[in-house]
Amino acid sequence: MFRTALRNVLAHKARLLMTVLAVMLGVAFVSGTLVFTDTFGSAYKNKSAKSFDHVSVAIKTVGGSRDDGQEGKQPPRLTHSLLAEAKGLPGAESVLGSVSGFTALADKDGKLVGGEWGTTGSNYYPGKDGKDPRYDFTDGAAPKSAGHIALDSRTADRTGYKVGDTVRYSTDGPVKKAKVSGIFDTDDGSVVAGGSLVVLDNATALKTLGKSEYDEIDVKAAAGTSETALKSAVDKILPKDTEAETGTSLKAEQDRMIEQNTSSMSQVLLIFAGIALFVGIFIIANTFTMLVAQRTKELALMRAVGASRRQVTRSVLIEAFIVGLIAAVAGFALGIGVAVGLESLMNAGGASLPDGPLVIGPATVVTALLIGVVVTMLAAWLPGRRAAKIPPVAAMNSVHASPTVRGLVVRNTIGSLIVALGVVMLFMEDNYVMAGGAGVVLVGVIVLTPLLSRPFIAAAGPLLKPFGVTGKLARLNSVRNPRRTASTASALMIGLTLITAMTVVAVSMGSAINKMATDSLKGDYAVSMANFQPLTPKVHDKLAKLPEVEASSALRTTSGEVDGSYSRITGVDPESFHKLVGLDFTSGSMAGLKGNSALVDKELADDQGLKTGDTIPVEFDDDKTVRLKVGGVYESNEMISGLFTPTAVVDPHLSKIQDQQVLLKVKGGTSGKAEDAIVSALGDNPAIKIQDKDDISNEVGGAINMMLNMLYGLLAMAILVAVLGVINTLAMSVFERKHEIGMLRAIGLDRAKIKQMVRLESVVISLFGAVLGVGLGLFLGWVAGDSISGTVTTYTMEVPVGRIAVFLGIAAVVGVLAAVWPARSAARLNPLQAIKAE
Template identity: 35%
Template sequence: MLRATLRSFLAHKGRLLLSALAVILSVAFVAGSLIFSDTVTRTFDRLFASTAADVSVEPKDDITSSVPTGAVRTLPASLAGTVAKVPGVASAHADVGAQNITVVNSRNQSVGPTTGASTIASGWNVTDRSPVELTSGHAPQGAGEALLDADTADKKHVRIGDTLTVMAQPGSFRVTVVGIATFKTTNPGTALVFLDQKVAATELLGSPGLATSVSVTAAEGVTDEQLKTRVAAAVGAGPYDVKTADEQAKSAAENLGGFLDVVKYVMLGFAGIAVLVGVFLIVNTFSMLIAQRTRELGLLRALGADRRQVRRSVLTEAVLLGLVGSTLGLAAGIGLAAGLIRLMGTLGMNLKTTEMVVGWVTPVTAYVVGVGVTFVAAYLPARRAAGVSPMAALSDADVAGVGRPLRTRAVVGAVVGALGAAALAGCATASRTATSASLLGLGVVLTLIATVIAGPLLVRPVIRVLGAAFPALFGSIGRMSQRNALRNPRRTGATAAALMVGLALVGGMSVASASMSKSFDEQIDKTLGADFVVQNANFTPFPQEVTDKVRATDGVGLVVRQRFAPLAVRLPDGKRVETTAAGYDDRVDDVAHVTYAAGSAAAALADGAMGMDVDFAENHGVRLGSVLPVWFPGGRTASLRVGALTDQDAAEGYGMQGGLFVGIATVEKYVPGGQDSALYVNAADGTDADALRPRLERTLDAYPQVQVRDQADYKDLVHDQIVVLLYLVYALLGLAIVIAVLGVVNTLALSVVERTREIGLLRAIGLSRRQLRRMIRLESVVIAVFGAVLGLGLGLVWGLCTQRVLALQGMKALAVPWGTIVAVVVGSAVVGVVAALLPALRASRMNVLAAIAHE
């Protein structure tokens, strides 16, 4: 039986090729994501380990927030002298650094990344732990001199002797590039500017007596843990975080981990789609191969092979297919990971790695996925083959499912579909976001399973409608193509299911994204009352001089500043919530249309007060007038009275979790050194807003990172962000379509082999090659459009339910992109034509007499 199985596998290797491609794609994305993640992680682990000091002392970060405020946490530079006297310390020095710095050249062009990674300015301290080394020019000495990293200099065409303007929190200053520094290992994508140490403290922090951290080197024989304990005792653990090199590396790796997780999960999403769609292809392949090998399997049964041996033989072929596909997929995954690393280089993250990290988990996972998918997909066809008696098989009885009743599918599909419909109905009527989202996920899974199960039941009624015009348009050729698609509902349903999965995802996400865009448009129209909003391109804070120059621009009537303040608040229900509050000037109501459920802006923006979203307040027992304890960074505390409760639907984006907002004076008091994140600008009376915009843009010419936006620009910005999500969905669709096309090609190719005698007889009685090709193309088109109709119908239902979840978050508008829907249906017909090209060509080239004599 083993020899027979191996011979069968080799004899049918051509027919298994397309199934192998599905396995290869699935495994490639799984392996590629793991290899890329492991390689980047090891590269950065080496970077962090090689650059981290034995022990570091930093200001304690007691409030975590991902929202930049512009404030730089500092400590006294003299602390380095205190630490240097600790027993076991070989050396200690103060470090100065500031992130989100803007650097421009003499033509006011940005030097450094405008999005993603930030530009960092630091003091130049040469140690063996420095991430860079001086490779050209000399170190900065005194005011007006700076080093630039080589990657940035090369990308932005900066040479030694060029003049740059550095914009920091205290103000702007000019420097001349006197040297180039090169990363020793990996460039994480940042731009680095190095200044003389004392100059850096003055220009970046505002005082030569300040620093941002202290780096400590241990004396010989002293461990990092021992040194950490001694340093902590000397400086006091209260205001400072004292970390070993391992702890510094772990903290840095955790920050990197978020980015890697996004990449990994996106690629695993592609792998999931490939696996899901590939299953249908593999099931169809083995079902059709078993149907074509009925006589062969029956002969094996007649010669003494029992049902278990036949089933085992088919499953062994599936395992062999999985092993071959997994091996090739693993190799493709290595290439995919290498391509991703090169892509990171074009985006500024220059990973200087000479090896790809392939841990034992990667090949194990690759083979588990590849072999597991093919084994599971082939199980039912194998079981069906084993259930046929020898005499039935020898008489060419059908084992592919033609004519077998679909009662079981009908019952199971109806039950699962009813459960899915109930879950989606619950999603649409739920009043809490978490409940609605959970029911949506459950409903999507159940309705997808139900549609796959019940798909063959829908083949005859739907395809009769879709192909109703074929006889009128194409005569007998159209009638035969329609009947061929109806001949085996199971096969047609499984083939269409591959396309249905991808199009259901596109249909649902298209409705959701269109609804989000429309909701944001309505919210911007309803809430934004300012003529213009001035912001950084990457939404980071900007220097005070930007605000001063905007205020001084001719024609500006009102400028309302926005700043952010990380904080933690203790609520009446006992919960301590860490969030970020937005701070505004008093006249915020002149630039934003806010609906107040209780209280007023004046009461919320007053000293010692705050405002919050009414739903958040009700959920935590907060009332108008409640006094809440609040913690700010650096150990600062306050008790703030709730002066206003806002309707979050109207104040979307007013703050972060809870919609908290305070007066800007409160932010300046408790988060000193912060910067403005946005300016809301109104034209002065008698000044036309259209005339004011070019004046503002001229004012901001020296700040290329700062942009002036009106309502239309804001809408475009939101649309662009949503389009990024859609591009990801369309990429998933593209992968699904590739595998779905393989599935249609595979089904048609095997169907041509199965119908060889029939095709020969049709050709013998007068069917031309052109007519034969048209018949197969029409059959392919109707199958593809059937999958599109099922997928889009299901996706529209998902999209409508997703919109109900979004409505609970204030995005209440519903929009259905009918243009996209129609384009997808037309595109699916084109996919059907493309998928039929090779099978139709092969069928038309058959020798008529040989085809008629085919067994």
């Protein structure tokens, strides 16, 4: 049986090519993902390990550093005196105090370097040898005064800055100028990931970053002293609310975090690889169904000479094993290329991944081979089992058993029940159950696809009528084998279902955010730090004095308890707030915001049973309580929520006056002139972001579109596999219909018409899958949107007609392209030889 299976594989090389490609692409995606994440994780671990070379024991505040503007609530803990005390411990060779914080660096065009979240400033803390082990200088020297800074080499290369150049940077508002004293290499994770690092001398860093203490104190053990012994010594000098950890422990924790992050990335990529493999299953099953059907007489003869059903099934499975193994090996080799391509793609996008050798683990090799072989054998098992069940005499007489009415009824009943179960799950409250329901509905529709194919293709009849006899033949060929047509269309349907559903949700969410911004913001501009950290009050003072500014208000955010319930509390200018923000009041109005009063959102009001006119106790973070009168109750949304009260009420409870945001209304509305005036007033500050309503909407919408485009790219693999399925089906169909095509040629149908017939058949099958996918995607998008609308009040489903038209157009193009090779093969058949073919 093994020799028979091997002979069949070698005898049908061309027919099995598409199956090999389908499995190969799926395996390539899986193995490429595993190789990429292993390589990235290993390189990142190696880079991170070096950053702990100078750390034997680290002293940290419990819960991390206090970078929240609330240092005044309790005395500093990681102080110079603690650092000096640590230096005097027995077994301590050196001690280093570190601080870091947001530091925006402007490039030569005045733009922010390193992105909104990756621009960091740190201190240079020289040891006994005058060097800081965190930085390896390649040019120049470390900064020694407020007028100098040092830059990491990646940022220097990106910006073109050299030693001696003057640069502009900012932390919380005012722009500072300094000369580049040196350029260094670093293993800092944010820099490796594409951020920038500005290093200041220790005194300047503490002052500029607004620190009253160090974020961390690192102690290195002297020769002969263990980490454990040093930690025991450090524990004896720890102030309250601080803790000590060994360097080994910190490294292990960082490794765990890296593994967790790379694992999350791997899981996302593997989901799409799984989709590609799932689509491939249809193609493999289709291929083996057709191959087995073509060898019906051969298999029947084997049964007649003594082969058992089990041996016939085993023969097909051995054949599948050989094909799967070949595809898996080829897919694994291609997967290594996919991993290298992913790394290059992410680096091109600015991710700047750490360098390191390609990591190909034994587990990755085994996984790739197992997936390729097991998926192929599973997909081939059912066709092999069906072939074994055909009676030898019936098969030898070419009496092909078509599906019975009972079989179709059973299939359609099962499919309907699966769809019904999925629909019930879709309307459950749990998100995981809903996601499972979407998968169940998809499976149910796949089972029902043969039933759905006939009415669709019948509906396509009028569109095929202008093509005359070729159109009629294409329609009849498409419904000749509903299961095969359905299986081919299902492969395309899966990808388009997911693409359509995600597009509907993304477009609708973008519109909801845009409506939210339009309805909530009456002002023209919102000014904030690029990383959303607090602004210095000087920013509002400068902007309020501009002649272009009609109204302005700083938003000073803190938190507290309102009658025992936690709430965000925002201080605003009561005189200008009504001109800058639009609130949807259920009771009261903006006029109620005066003196010791507050506007509260409906959620808080309902939770506490509050109404306009009530007086409520508000306990601030400084543990002081103020009684405020409810001036109004409004509907909250994702942009505006919590309690609003005059800044005069909030200020006494802040240890440091800082603004979260500044809202502006300018004369004549938004304009280039007004924006230039604001930028100029702030000294062309790279740390400060100035946005109008469109900018706010585009920021959220841009993130949504970026994610959507990434998902499109990942799902393209599934679509590509589906295209191979269409090609495969048409090629097998042409082979099966040699005799028929020969007769058509003999009675006068020329080559061009034969090609047209096959192309039309391909387009019909592709459009059937596309329409089914788009329809199901719209339904799933509606269900997902219904769930989202419960939390995003401005969400309404929008059907992106233009994009859906593009999807359908792509499906038609797919049909035309997929038919090129099968149509050419059909047209080249010799009529006389085809008529003689059995």
